[in-house]
Amino acid sequence: MTKEELANRAVFPMGKENAAFAQYFQGQSYLNMLTTEGVAIGNVTFEPGCRNNWHIHQAKNGGGQILLCTIGRGYYQEWGKEARELHPGDVVVIPAGVKHWHGAAPNSWFAHLAVEVPGEETKNEWCEPVSDTEYEKLK
Amino acid sequence: MTKEELANRAVFPMGKENAAFAQYFQGQSYLNMLTTEGVAIGNVTFEPGCRNNWHIHQAKNGGGQILLCTIGRGYYQEWGKEARELHPGDVVVIPAGVKHWHGAAPNSWFAHLAVEVPGEETKNEWCEPVSDTEYEKLK
Numbered sequence: 368m369t370k371e372e373l374a375n376r377a378v379f380p381m382g383k384e385n386a387a388f389a390q391y392f393q394g395q396s397y398l399n400m401l402t403t404e405g406v407a408i409g410n411v412t413f414e415p416g417c418r419n420n421w422h423i424h425q426a427k428n429g430g431g432q433i434l435l436c437t438i439g440r441g442y443y444q445e446w447g448k449e450a451r452e453l454h455p456g457d458v459v460v461i462p463a464g465v466k467h468w469h470g471a472a473p474n475s476w477f478a479h480l481a482v483e484v485p486g487e488e489t490k491n492e493w494c495e496p497v498s499d500t501e502y503e504k505l506k
Numbered sequence: 507m508t509k510e511e512l513a514n515r516a517v518f519p520m521g522k523e524n525a526a527f528a529q530y531f532q533g534q535s536y537l538n539m540l541t542t543e544g545v546a547i548g549n550v551t552f553e554p555g556c557r558n559n560w561h562i563h564q565a566k567n568g569g570g571q572i573l574l575c576t577i578g579r580g581y582y583q584e585w586g587k588e589a590r591e592l593h594p595g596d597v598v599v600i601p602a603g604v605k606h607w608h609g610a611a612p613n614s615w616f617a618h619l620a621v622e623v624p625g626e627e628t629k630n631e632w633c634e635p636v637s638d639t640e641y642e643k644l645k
Binding site: 378379380401402404405406408429431433435437438455456458460480482484485 | 517518519540541543544545547568570572574576577594595597599619621623624
């Protein structure tokens with residue numbers, strides 16, 4: 368999916384360059400917070416090849432994140448498992464404590480809604496980038 | 507928006523007829539629960555003219571619901587206020603304790619994601635239907 372196709376078809380605006388989290392991403396992502404009341408929900412858009420670092424949603428209770436894939440093609444991978452290819456309509460439930468990454472396919476824009484599951488003492492632990500060697504195995 | 511247009515363009519499948527809540531709706535709705543882990547998120551689709559009864563998301567703490575409008579045209583109305591017309595990309599944050607209804611426009615299919623905001627002692631209080639007189643004021 369090209370940027371023009373994404374711009375024409377996306378339901379939720381892509382928002383601005385995701386400067387706050389850029390240090391934890393390879394490539395350019397965009398973040399549009401849809402709401403921070405009750406449950407924080409952001410629309411995250413990734414340019415082709417863009418992915419976030421391995422990370423863990425830590426929480427004492429509850430926590431984690433839910434991805435609702437809306438457009439384009441991407442990947443989700445948990446540590447020690449095969450990457451899962453993502454398409455519009457796919458839902459990923461990421462439990463707290465699980466090391467993982469998500470992002471675009473090498474040749475496609477991708478966007479998902481990210482729903483923060485409320486919990487106690489929640490925080491993100493950011494780890495190492497997904498290496499080019501690992502990422503380049505993906506189509 | 508016609509049913510065919512909705513079927514061709516919708517990102518999230520519409521699921522089955524919403525039998526469990528049919529008693530609280532005028533017209534036919536469809537419900538596809540995307541996840542019930544962490545935060546319950548359902549895709550709700552309304553045929554033209556379909557709307558739910560006035561209702562209140564009761565909670566001792568937290569609670570309420572967030573609507574993420576994905577396709578078609580619909581309405582949201584809080585008791586004593588003007589109805590708000592809804593389009594794809596619109597977000598509605600419904601606080602606990604506020605009497606309201608939502609549904610399709612008279613001549614358009616409509617769908618939104620409904621995100622249940624977690625809370626303490628949450629339950630839905632269902633009230634009277636939106637009267638034809640009130641609803642027929644809407645375009």
